[in-house]
Amino acid sequence: MSTTAPASARSSRGLGRPLQVQLPPFLRSRSARFLMVALGILVAYALPLLQPPFITTPASDFGGVMVTAGSYALVAVGLNIVIGYAGLLDLGYVGFYATGAYTTGVLTSQHAHWPFFLVLPLALVVTTVSGLLLGAPAIRVRGDYLAIVTLGFGEIITQVAKNTPWLGKAAGIKNIPPPPSIGPDEIGTDQDGIFQIPHLSWNGLVPSIDDAHKTPFLTFGVLDAIPYYWLILTIIIVVLIADILIKDSRVGRAWEATREDEDAAELMGVPTFRYKLLAFATGAAIGGVAGSMLAAGQGGFISPDVFPLQLSMLFVAAVLIGGAGNRWGALAGGVLVAYLPERFRTLSDWRLLIFGLSLMVIVTFRPQGILPPRRTRRALRAQAEIEEIEGDTVDA
């Protein structure tokens, strides 16, 4: 992984633009679009219950794969703020993932027994602070140097965890409690949760309701991964909304301007250091939240081996493959790097080869990412804004 990767992805970004299509007429009205978004969200929530053929993973629990995919997607969306928006190549992002996870592990099981939903915001605060502490000195260096500094950070975090008795050393932290369940929670009974939702099973392309497999609403147990997926999907949606609001503002423009030309941005009145630090800390916070949910996940176990440096590279790959600078691209990239190896698990050792090859194919034929940033969309919105303003002045 070299620092030229995001730069080249950026310079060839223009390639993706001719692919932009006009919205089909039925999607142009506001309510139609709202409906489509609502439908999309519903499908996303229902996906592990539907277990659609071809998409489902034959050799692994599809719900569990979806949890990992969601986790990586959240991480990629966070890292996209750092790499895609602000243009800071962060190769130690796994450090924040680990920080969030260990904060949760320590506070819910190792040294205290605080409830998960109190610890989650605390993990966010701790990772934000660690992001600020690392960022303040690191961001003063640019490009390749920043990549090396962050690379070191990622390694330091796992080494510290491995050597601190207080953090469980190499054995890690076990028995981290899951988020609190709603409704009864007794393993093995059919009475878990407030109500239970049956899955679909498929005979070829014919679906039928599978009463033998039901997911309790909302029990965070060891048997069913789907409630964890719902939780992480909910958090992804909240983060995406925040991402949209921040990007489409002075903050997002400042990030972009800084990425394009830091000195020119500074001379146009952008306090670039402050905004880079903000991007770094915001990304760290999102990574921390993802880590926190990993710790309180189905396994309830974390150790230094869960956070190898290699994972940082995978996260960066997810952002670049998806399309650095586009949140939907990052989301897709995150899902893809988690999902592909599991989808081909039946091919045993070949699956990693297929995974690696597919990454190479994507990068070769679409260097700007699967979904490069769409600028036309924002331009249209700006147009709508000015029309709104002009409408207002007519009214007044």
Added chain:
Amino acid sequence: MPDTPTAPDSRKALLEVDDVTIRFGGVSALDSVSFDIKQGEILGLIGPNGAGKTTCFNVMTGVYQATSGQIRFDGKPLAKMKRYRITKLGIARTFQNIRLFKSMTALENVLVGADAQSKVGMFNALFRTPLHRRTEAESVEEAYRLLEFVGVGGKADELAENLSYGDQRRLEIARAMATKPKLLCLDEPAAGFNPAEKKRLMELIRKVRDDGYTVLLIEHDMRLVMGVTDRVVVLEFGRKIAEGSPAEIRDNPAVIAAYLGVDEEDAS
């Protein structure tokens, strides 16, 4: 925004360059240079290549620190001030080699400039506060007005890198104006322009001045400088060799010797 110009001599100095010296290693890029820019005027800064014009710009906008001497803007010394603060205070500039935010639209480029005076941060953006909405609406409106003003009104949604060379230069002026400067510094805005484009640019610069801005213009093209400026400062080898009205400068023997007399150098 500065007051409308009154009688030239009664104007107060907006920017004072006071005995400024900059050395890079042993080389003096600027050597005890002093001049001031009066409110509402167009001051030309000319000189042969390497005379220290852009260095002078850079020290004014905080890119370089003066080795000795002082620069005061509106009475405040600029030494050690952060670059973005200087912009906020009211000095904006364009670049000799165009430095737009290439993958942002023309409109967004201007909005970045407008954000310089914005008080909106992450919190306001996240919760879409009334302050955010109002600031954003005002900025967008102002940005469209500026794009129209410099003559790229129809290209607001084009990516900056897709604009023609001349439009990019104009966009840079719009972006600088969006920061609501008191002093607008243009670094060779006509570089690479053909005569027709230069003529339109001169009109634009006059329009900018008539709008109440003070303008500092670095330019190579003597005709443009003589046609548009109120006063001219001439640098050579980092020293000020002359200062006066365009007519005085034209007749100044030192200037002719240094700059005007040598056709080959002028052409370079």
